[in-house]
Amino acid sequence: MCGIVGVVGNTNATDILIQGLEKLEYRGYDSAGIFVAGEASSQLVKAVGRIAELAAKTEGVEGTAGIGHTRWATHGKPTEDNAHPHRSETERFVLVHNGVIENYLEIKEEYLSGHHFKGQTDTEIAVHLIGKFVEEDGLSTLEAFKKALHIIRGSYAFALMDSEDASTIYVAKNKSPLLIGLGDGYNMVCSDAMAMIRETNQYMEIHDQELVIVKADSVEVQDYDGTVKERDSYTAELDLSDIGKGTYPYYMLKEIDEQPTVMRKLIQAYTDDKGQVAVNADIIKAVQEADRIYILAAGTSYHAGFASKKMLEELTDTPVELGISSEWGYGMPLLSKKPLFVFISQSGETADSRQVLVKANELGIPSLTVTNVPGSTLSREADHTMLLHAGPEIAVASTKAYTAQIAALAFLAKAVGEANGNDKA
CATH class of the missing domain: 3.60.20.10 (Aminohydrolase, N-terminal nucleophile (Ntn) domain)
Incomplete structure (x- = not known):
């Protein structure tokens, strides 16, 4: 880009x-x-x-x-x-x-x-x-x-x-x-x-x-x-010190080693003092009201969605479909009656995904962005946001953002499953 x-x-x-x-x-x-x-x-x-x-x-x-x-x-x-x-x-x-x-x-x-x-x-x-x-x-x-x-x-x-x-x-x-x-x-x-x-x-x-x-x-x-x-x-909400390599020779090595820290941040963000999963109630309600979840993403984020598909379906009792943003932006398929669009984007600035979000907003389709960057375009323009808390990812090959995306979706799936009384959650 x-x-x-x-x-x-x-x-x-x-x-x-x-x-x-x-x-x-x-x-x-x-x-x-x-x-x-x-x-x-x-x-x-x-x-x-x-x-x-x-x-x-x-x-x-x-x-x-x-x-x-x-x-x-x-x-x-x-x-x-x-x-x-x-x-x-x-x-x-x-x-x-x-x-x-x-x-x-x-x-x-x-x-x-x-x-x-x-x-x-x-x-x-x-x-x-x-x-x-x-x-x-x-x-x-x-x-x-x-x-x-x-x-x-x-x-x-x-x-x-x-x-x-x-x-x-x-x-x-x-x-x-x-x-x-x-x-x-x-x-x-x-x-x-x-x-x-x-x-x-x-x-x-x-x-x-x-x-x-x-x-x-x-x-x-x-x-x-x-x-x-x-x-x-x-x-x-960016820290200049997060952008540097520190003592590492390459950003990718630094970001691989940051994954345990990112997991701890996600646990702190999406659990309460008793260790119970705690996701925003409005997000849980949006998933409960949907008859189908459509995950829109590109590249690595698409693969994170694919890896989370079965888990989301089993715990939320809701069918999940995946779409490549660049394709949906030019031709949206026939949708269910109560769709929920979930946009996965490390930067929150993925142009193809935003093109789909603009159409979703025009059609009044509820939306959730799962992103690493608060205040990003996809975050501002979607109805709901779940943050990855991974800090800037500089390396072209995604590591910590990919694992954070799957983890965030796991917290979402478990929260909705518990709210629905699903024994698997």
Whole structure:
């Protein structure tokens, strides 16, 4: 999954961007880049390979604002030309993007005849479109961004800068995670709170099809028609010390050894003083009222659901079906009359799962998220949440999160079984 970082109003912009990208390395990527701007100049730096290679090329790059990105190739090979950030035709506008623009070829054919492209990405087409609306049609940056957002279809998290204005980052999202980090005299943008936890634990969520104007001393949220939205911040429950490797040479070894600690935390979270299972009564009721449980997940989380299926059925006396989120997002099957959707996600930001959750909310289907990250998108938007209490999992190969997911579902199954009087519970 690609990663986005951004900062405005801090003289250490380059350092903040690089360390933010380093925190997102666990997502997997093939290239990275940053754009940094100040009052007098701006610089764009890209590299194929690890963040360390990008950092080595940023010596002497200074500014008060910038955006950065780690890319996992979806359009075009992993090259510097295809790496983000991307520039408009005149190179005035700079854009980073997570997601997939579904109608990028239509946009290229209809609006961008005669434009010259350096790479093969859908993102480059998007920033050319914004640049065209400013430089050829005379719109302001904000007006051009809004017009482009009305045209673009697909999933996206955008962070846009005008190289002639180092005071502002424009961001927008639809179906892809993006947050605003609130600092002391400066503000940030990130696709994962972990990226900016060194700088702040105060974040503001962005809803789908919202645009945010981020300045050093202000954050303004709008819908695409310009209506201003009020939005409170929240505190991310992350500890910077949890993100480091400590004395371990690799994150995976550290996380394997943390599994006993995670189990103890789960026991403390889901049992009472007498050692009896204690799960939120509203969650138990939601399971009891369902005639079928649908587990939606991807990758390792899907396997955790599969491993828990028989246990859930035997203890809750409720049929369980599993679905791969990426498939259900584009075609939901025929459902039972009283379904309950259970979303399993280590990060709580899985885009495919969120696509299903959005549909579930539209249909009024009750939902439960089992996640490691309080305040994550899936947690905020589902009716109920069970936390894994596993702490950040950085290694690509899941260990402690997988075992925690199965354990959390075991507590849920036992709690519902006991409430139903099931002798097996």
